[in-house]
Structures are given as C-alpha cells and as structure tokens.
Amino acid sequence: METLAERLGTDEESIAFLTSALARSLTQACGSGQSVAVAGFGTFETKVRRERVARHPATGRRVLLPPKAVLQFRPSAVLKQKVKDLPEEKS
Amino acid sequence: MKQRLTLADLxxxxxxxxGESKKASSDFLREFFALVASxxxxxxxxxIKGFGTFKLTEVDSRKSVNVATGAEMExxxxxxxxxxPGRELADAVNEAFEMFEPVELSERVTDDMLDSTEEEEPEVEVEEQVAPTSAQEVLEEAFEEVKTESPEELNEEFDEAVEREEIRERNEAIEHAEDRIIEEEGIEEEVESPAEDEEISEESRPRRRFGWGFLVGFLTAAVVAVIAMVFFFDWRPWLALDKSPENIAFSDASIVNSDTLSVPVPTEIVKDSIAATAEDSLSVSGSKVVPTRPSDTVRYDTITKTRYLTTMSREYYGNYHFWPYIYEENKAILGHPDRIRPGTQVVVPELSKYGVDPKNPADVEKAKRKGTEIYSRYR
Structure with missing residues (x-):
C-alpha cells in the first residue's frame, strides 16, 4: 500500500490540501449526477442506490436503509490493460 | 445520459x-492520475487520504467460451x-441524501410495500446541468413528510406494531386491510402523488394494524359460531333416512332404557371370549320390535358417554379394534366415529358377516386399517 504523502512528483507537503481539494472538486463536478472522465484513466460516476431492507447483523432486526448516492469508478481500457498482467508477488 | 466532464472541466x-490557475490545476491533476496509474x-x-483507495484485485483464470466461435477458451x-471512495468523499457525494437514517422496520413490512419508493430515482439523476442544491431541494420536498415523521411517529408505529405482532402472520390481506382502513379512518393522510408513496407505506402501517385486528376478530367470531352450531345442533336424525324412524324412536326410548338394554343384549352366539355377561343368555334380543335382519340375531347396544364403539367391540368381539364393523353396520346413522351422540342405538353385527375373526392377527390389522379408512372419510 502506498500512501500519498511525499510520493508526488514535483509537489511538496501541501499534498493533503490538494487531495482534499481534488476530492471536493470531483464531488462538485459529479454533484448533479454527472460523470468525470479522465482520459487514459477512467471515469468517476455517481450512482444512486435505492433504499433497501437489510438485517442488522447484531440484532437480526430488519432495517430500512435510506437511498444514497455513491461514487463509482470505471477504469478505462488503457488502464485495465496496464494493470492486467500479474507479476509474481502482490501487495 | 449523464453529462460527461473532462479533465479540463475538473x-x-x-x-x-x-485558487490555482487552470493550467496549474490541470497539470496537477494530470500528474496525479499518471502517478496513480504507474x-x-x-x-x-x-x-490517498481524504480521497480513497485505488486497489488491485487478483482474479484467477477461468474457463469460458468464445462468443463468436463457440469454442472453449480460457x-x-x-x-x-x-x-x-474515502469517508469524506463518500459523504460529500451523498450530501443530497444526508437527511436519511436507517429506520428499523417492524415485521409487517413486505417487499412490495417498499417498492413504492422506486419513483424517487428520476428526481435524483438530473440530466441537465443543475446545481446540486436543487436536486437536494427536490428530494427534500419529496421526503419532507417522511422526515418529519421520522423519530417520533415511527416509534409510535413501532410500538403499536410490537403489540400486535403476535397476531399477524399473513401478508395477502394487506390490501384488504388497507381498503378498510381508508374507509374507516378517513382520508386525512391519504395522498395521491407517487412521490409520497413512502409516506403511505410508513404511515399506514399502524392503520394496517387496526385492519388486522378486525379481520382476526371477525374470523374468530365466525369460527366460534360454527363450533357452537356443531355442538348445539343435532343433525344425526337428518341422516337416519335409511334406517327410518325406528332408530330415532329407539334412540329416545333407549335413552330411558339404556340400562336394561345393554345388559340383556350381549347374547353370545359367535366365537367370542366375553367373560362378563354370564347371566344374560336368557333374554333374547327380540325384546324390541325391530326390523328383521338376515340370519343372525340382532343385537342392539347404545352409545353412552362411557360406552363407545370400542367398548362394545371389546365386549362382543374380544378386541376393541373391531369397532369399525359396528360402525359400518350403522354407518347410515353415524357420522364421525368420535362424535356419536350418547343415546344412539346401534346394531352390533356378527363378525362372520364381515368375514373377520378377532383371533386372527391378520384380521386385526384389517380392522385397524378399516378404522383408519373410516376416519379418512371425514378428513
């Protein structure tokens, strides 16, 4: 697992700020159900999950989960290709 | 389709x-994604903290078919x-739905009740370029009533539900119950618009409780009424068509004479091993005027609260399993074998008439089967 921190090219420690900014901008862009496509990487979409019935794992009671919007990422073909082949060891 | 934004838009x-320049921003983003990719x-x-995780998953090889050729491939x-997405990102994306919380369901909610909320979706997936807030507004409007209900009323509903929970088991009658409830309780909270279906499904839960109660009450009353009728009505006489009025008359008479009757009757003629009634060989069954029977002497006996077909079978045949033959002999006037009215006079036939011998274990089995068969007529 590679955490962000210093591992970013030319930038310095303002990474944290920037990444949260990235997150926020992504959110804002995706806000009203739009998707963001990054060439050669993939697209981020928002999807709505309907409310559903689930069981509380501890009590066993049925619970109604509210609908929600989730962010979904679909890798582009290019990325998939790059990632595809297995090296020997995994992280 | 949703609108697709590009990196430039992002x-x-x-x-x-x-506050960075556009150029700097796009450079950063490009760099960012390239880094992730590599x-x-x-x-x-x-x-990435505050953002999320791009993770890799290994997938094993599997067999499949080439869709074009149909050949197998791996x-x-x-x-x-x-x-x-990380926590912050996910929450931010979900802002429109933030007002919701999981709600505990009573046991009465079924899946079809929940389906009514599907209509919410179109309102969320807005296609034009609308600012996030308006989507939120629309949702808020739609779910407004639900939200105000939330903790208190749902708690009430839940309590009511818990009280009645024992009684209900069926789902089919929900619609009927709903109809009745609408009649009974007025239309105050009735709503037509589909966006508020959820409100109905939530609010009418307590009303469904009422409907259930009435339904069960009615059914119980009906069942009780039927049982009462069975007990209080004597429909045996109506069945005694073949055996004609004598039996009815005899039933009445034999109620009075039951003691005298049962004692003299068991004159053993057949190969029985009855020990009890020694003295009784004197009196003949002809003490009553009776429709004539072929060959064998007619024996009568009367059912009482303590004297059953099995009792008679044991006395006359030596084995209580042969009661079915007494039953068969009298089946015109008998209904359910366990429900023979005390005072019913029955003819006790000779077993030779049916060709069975109480001493023969095979015949005993046969008798038992016959008993089962008789019961099965009443299933």
Whole structure:
C-alpha cells in the first residue's frame, strides 16, 4: 500500500490540501449526477442506490436503509490493460 | 445520459477551489492520475487520504467460451483495479441524501410495500446541468413528510406494531386491510402523488394494524359460531333416512332404557371370549320390535358417554379394534366415529358377516386399517 504523502512528483507537503481539494472538486463536478472522465484513466460516476431492507447483523432486526448516492469508478481500457498482467508477488 | 466532464472541466473546478490557475490545476491533476496509474501498474494499491483507495484485485483464470466461435477458451488470471471512495468523499457525494437514517422496520413490512419508493430515482439523476442544491431541494420536498415523521411517529408505529405482532402472520390481506382502513379512518393522510408513496407505506402501517385486528376478530367470531352450531345442533336424525324412524324412536326410548338394554343384549352366539355377561343368555334380543335382519340375531347396544364403539367391540368381539364393523353396520346413522351422540342405538353385527375373526392377527390389522379408512372419510 502506498500512501500519498511525499510520493508526488514535483509537489511538496501541501499534498493533503490538494487531495482534499481534488476530492471536493470531483464531488462538485459529479454533484448533479454527472460523470468525470479522465482520459487514459477512467471515469468517476455517481450512482444512486435505492433504499433497501437489510438485517442488522447484531440484532437480526430488519432495517430500512435510506437511498444514497455513491461514487463509482470505471477504469478505462488503457488502464485495465496496464494493470492486467500479474507479476509474481502482490501487495 | 449523464453529462460527461473532462479533465479540463475538473481542472477548472479545482482551480476555483484552490485558487490555482487552470493550467496549474490541470497539470496537477494530470500528474496525479499518471502517478496513480504507474503505481497500479507496478502492482501496488494506492491509498490517498481524504480521497480513497485505488486497489488491485487478483482474479484467477477461468474457463469460458468464445462468443463468436463457440469454442472453449480460457480467460487468464489477471488483476482488476477498483476504487473505493474515502469517508469524506463518500459523504460529500451523498450530501443530497444526508437527511436519511436507517429506520428499523417492524415485521409487517413486505417487499412490495417498499417498492413504492422506486419513483424517487428520476428526481435524483438530473440530466441537465443543475446545481446540486436543487436536486437536494427536490428530494427534500419529496421526503419532507417522511422526515418529519421520522423519530417520533415511527416509534409510535413501532410500538403499536410490537403489540400486535403476535397476531399477524399473513401478508395477502394487506390490501384488504388497507381498503378498510381508508374507509374507516378517513382520508386525512391519504395522498395521491407517487412521490409520497413512502409516506403511505410508513404511515399506514399502524392503520394496517387496526385492519388486522378486525379481520382476526371477525374470523374468530365466525369460527366460534360454527363450533357452537356443531355442538348445539343435532343433525344425526337428518341422516337416519335409511334406517327410518325406528332408530330415532329407539334412540329416545333407549335413552330411558339404556340400562336394561345393554345388559340383556350381549347374547353370545359367535366365537367370542366375553367373560362378563354370564347371566344374560336368557333374554333374547327380540325384546324390541325391530326390523328383521338376515340370519343372525340382532343385537342392539347404545352409545353412552362411557360406552363407545370400542367398548362394545371389546365386549362382543374380544378386541376393541373391531369397532369399525359396528360402525359400518350403522354407518347410515353415524357420522364421525368420535362424535356419536350418547343415546344412539346401534346394531352390533356378527363378525362372520364381515368375514373377520378377532383371533386372527391378520384380521386385526384389517380392522385397524378399516378404522383408519373410516376416519379418512371425514378428513
């Protein structure tokens, strides 16, 4: 697992700020159900999950989960290709 | 379809947020994604705080079919990349739905009640370029009533539900119950618009409780009424068509004479091993005027509260399992074998008439089966 921190090219420690900014901008862009496509990487979409019935794992009671919007990422073909082949060891 | 934004669009948003120039923003973003991509290529998952994780998953090879040729082929093992948003990002995306919380359901809610909320979706997936807030507004409007209900009323509903929970088991009558409830309780909270279906399904839960109660009450009353009728009505006489009025008359008479009757009757003529009634060989069954029977002497006996077909069978035949033959002999006037009215006079036939011998174990089995068969007539 590679955490962000210093591992970013030319930038310095303002990474944290920037990444949260990235997150926020992504959110804002995706806000009203739009998707963001990054060439050669993939697209981020928002999807709505309907409310559903689930069981509380501890009590066993049925619970109604509210609908929600989730962010979904679909890798582009290019990325998939790059990632595809297995090296020997995994992280 | 949703509108698709590009990196440039993202960059401009980013620029707004950060105060950086558009160029700088897009450079950063490009760099960012390139970095992630190369890390992924190298086989490492990338976790970014405040954003999320791009993780790699290994997939084993599997067999498949080439859809074009139909030939078998193998899909080799490979890696897949996926993204899991971090907490902040996920919450931010979900802002429109933030007002909701999981709600505990009573046991009465079924899936079809829940389906009514599907209509919410179109309102969320807005197609034009609408600011996030208006989507939120629309949702808020739609769910307004639900929200105000939330904790208190749902708690009430839940309590009511818990009280009645024992009684209800069926789902089919929900619609009937709903109809009745609408009649009974007025239309105050009735709503037509589909966006408020959820409100109905939530609010009418307590009303469904009422409907259930009435339904069960009615059914119980009906059942009790039927049982009462069975007990209080003597429909035996109506069945005694064949055996004609004598039996009815005898039933009445034999109620009075039951003691005298049962004692003299068991004159043994057949190969029985009855020990009890020694003295009784004197009196002949002809003490009563009776419709003549072929060959064998007619024996009568009367059912009482303590004297059953099995009792008679034991006395006359030596084995209580042969009661079915007494039953068969009298089946015209008998109904359910366990429900013979005390005072019913029955003819006790000779077993030779049916060709069975109480001493023969095979015949005993036969008698038992006959008993089962008689019961099965009443299933």
């Amino acid at each position: 960059a401009s948003v980013f620029a707004e947020l950060t 890390a992924l290529e190298g086989g490492e998952s990338v976790r 899909i080799p093992g490979h890696r897949k990349v996926s993204f899991v």
